[in-house]
Amino acid sequence: MIEYFEKEIATETEKLKYILTTPTDFDKKNESLPLIVFLHGSGERGDDIEKLKVYCIPKIFTKDPDTERAITLSPLCHSERTWFDYKWHVIKLIDDIADEYNVDKDRITLCGISMGGFGTWEIAMTVPEKFAAIAPICGGGMSWRAWYLRNMPIRVYHGAKDDIVPLQYSEIMVNAIKAQGNNNIELTVYDDLSHPCWDRAFEKTDLVKWLATSKKDGGRE
Numbered sequence: 001m002i003e004y005f006e007k008e009i010a011t012e013t014e015k016l017k018y019i020l021t022t023p024t025d026f027d028k029k030n031e032s033l034p035l036i037v038f039l040h041g042s043g044e045r046g047d048d049i050e051k052l053k054v055y056c057i058p059k060i061f062t063k064d065p066d067t068e069r070a071i072t073l074s075p076l077c078h079s080e081r082t083w084f085d086y087k088w089h090v091i092k093l094i095d096d097i098a099d100e101y102n103v104d105k106d107r108i109t110l111c112g113i114s115m116g117g118f119g120t121w122e123i124a125m126t127v128p129e130k131f132a133a134i135a136p137i138c139g140g141g142m143s144w145r146a147w148y149l150r151n152m153p154i155r156v157y158h159g160a161k162d163d164i165v166p167l168q169y170s171e172i173m174v175n176a177i178k179a180q181g182n183n184n185i186e187l188t189v190y191d192d193l194s195h196p197c198w199d200r201a202f203e204k205t206d207l208v209k210w211l212a213t214s215k216k217d218g219g220r221e
Contacts, residue, residue, distance in 0.1 A: 016089055017049050018075040020097065021061040026071070028100075034107035034132075036211045037094055038074045039083055039116030039123075046079045056113060056202045068212035073097050083112070083119025090119070091127055109211040111135035113198040114165060121173060128152055133214035135207060137198050138162055140169030146176035153214060154185040157201040159193035 026033065038057035052058040058074040060067050075090055077083060083090065098105055110131050112120035117139020124134045125141065125148040133153040154177065158170040167189060174187045188205075190197045201207055 039112030041114035143176035150180035159197035
């Protein structure tokens with residue numbers, strides 16, 4: 001099932017549109033599924049929810065909501081804003097969806113591309129206890145906060161030829177987190193790709209399955 005919503009978050013006057021997908025035979029009263037949260041890049045900002053269906057998780061799951069036995073949540077960021085502006089909106093939205101759809105709260109994962117990669121790093125460092133795993137793609141973050149991700153399973157992807165967000169941004173984060181003792185972090189560098197490396201990451205690797213099967217404390221479903 002594919003649903004399009006607009007929700008006012010807490011007491012904020014701004015609303016977030018989002019796409020939610022569930023398996024076709026999902027019964028929230030009798031089943032608790034993982035939740036994959038996806039944050040888009042700057043090019044998809046605005047009011048057109050259809051733009052979200054161009055890339056990655058919303059592209060894959062709106063074509064086939066049964067790709068994995070999981071619920072997916074893809075919010076839409078307003079024009080001229082970033083996920084830093086909506087950090088707490090997204091966190092509250094995740095909590096609301098988790099409660100409403102009986103999500104397995106040990107199996108919530110977060111991923112994003114470009115601006116959404118930055119958002120993934122930031123939100124995960126803000127509430128690391130909320131996520132089983134994260135996958136930031138061609139993003140970057142505040143490496144001095146790496147301690148918060150010392151136990152987080154992480155997959156990072158970046159194009160070596162990226163001239164918009166330099167590869168160094170991901171390398172700095174990965175090295176800082178490894179320095180905190182996290183050995184469950186993996187950086188994949190695509191030597192032949194520039195900024196838009198996300199299609200290969202999502203469609204040519206097991207990333208989607210990895211997100212759908214990740215569980216807190218390093219477990220797998």
